[in-house]
Amino acid sequence: MRARASGKPVSLFISLSFFGTLSCTAPTSIATFAESVNGVIAQGPPIFADIHDSCVRRQDEEARVNPEYPHREQGRIQKPVKAPDSSVCAAFVSEVKELEDVSSLLSSYFRAVQELAAFDESTVSGEAQKAGEGVSAAAILSANQADSVAKLSGLITRAFTEHYRRGKLRELLIAADPHIAVISQALEGIASKDYGGLLDEEERAMNRRYQETGVTTDAAIVLLLNRAYREDLDELRQRRAAATAYSSALRQAREGHHQLASTITRLNNKEIALTLEPYIAELQALAPSVHNQP
Numbered sequence: 001m002r003a004r005a006s007g008k009p010v011s012l013f014i015s016l017s018f019f020g021t022l023s024c025t026a027p028t029s030i031a032t033f034a035e036s037v038n039g040v041i042a043q044g045p046p047i048f049a050d051i052h053d054s055c056v057r058r059q060d061e062e063a064r065v066n067p068e069y070p071h072r073e074q075g076r077i078q079k080p081v082k083a084p085d086s087s088v089c090a091a092f093v094s095e096v097k098e099l100e101d102v103s104s105l106l107s108s109y110f111r112a113v114q115e116l117a118a119f120d121e122s123t124v125s126g127e128a129q130k131a132g133e134g135v136s137a138a139a140i141l142s143a144n145q146a147d148s149v150a151k152l153s154g155l156i157t158r159a160f161t162e163h164y165r166r167g168k169l170r171e172l173l174i175a176a177d178p179h180i181a182v183i184s185q186a187l188e189g190i191a192s193k194d195y196g197g198l199l200d201e202e203e204r205a206m207n208r209r210y211q212e213t214g215v216t217t218d219a220a221i222v223l224l225l226n227r228a229y230r231e232d233l234d235e236l237r238q239r240r241a242a243a244t245a246y247s248s249a250l251r252q253a254r255e256g257h258h259q260l261a262s263t264i265t266r267l268n269n270k271e272i273a274l275t276l277e278p279y280i281a282e283l284q285a286l287a288p289s290v291h292n293q294p
Helices: 002-023 027-041 044-063 086-117 125-132 143-161 166-213 219-263 269-291
Strands: none
Touching: 027 086, 027 219, 027 269, 044 086, 044 166, 044 219, 086 143, 086 166, 143 166, 166 219, 219 269
């Protein structure tokens, strides 16, 4: 009788421990991960807005001419002034708006995960739904990317119209994971390649302008030009560093989210926290560069 009595509590303890491992998530580590992700990728809209602004700056650089300095060499022929061609950059306006909406949707998702992990209901469902409206027709996205945007928006809306709590956080993470991968890869490619290419063009235009303007023997003018060039170049480098850090953050968010979604049904709280720890650290390290954009 003594052996039988002691066996039941042991079995009950094992059952409860097993149930606890499967039914509970690690709200603190998941909330911290989601907050760290959003702290960086929420800066996406200003980065994408600069796609249009970079085009405008480049047009302005190409339209500038050598100034008339009092001591400039006589006899040099000045180039005629030409106005920037605003129509070249106008095409970016609608694309930037679409990218800002997609970026905002991704931020809404990670804010939702953070709030669910913290036992809180979210108010972002309407914002997420609005962010996803019309994106399926965005010319800048492929059909697969637009489909993921629409489905992620639907998942966020469903999560909060049906009053998801922590118990359904696992369901949301698993369902959203393929869409997080597609969307983050799309934004990463645009930030690193398309925007990066525009910044390269802007730097080449800026270099040409300073080379043309700098044809002078006046030491004071050379000093001022060098100072202005360094300042312009530093701004350009900050923008490039912000875009690079943002792209890296999207990659960390994608990989960390996949690790979480693929292991959350079988890992306990401590194991989940250990899984997310390197992603959280890397995201927090990237944040200053993204926030340091001019």
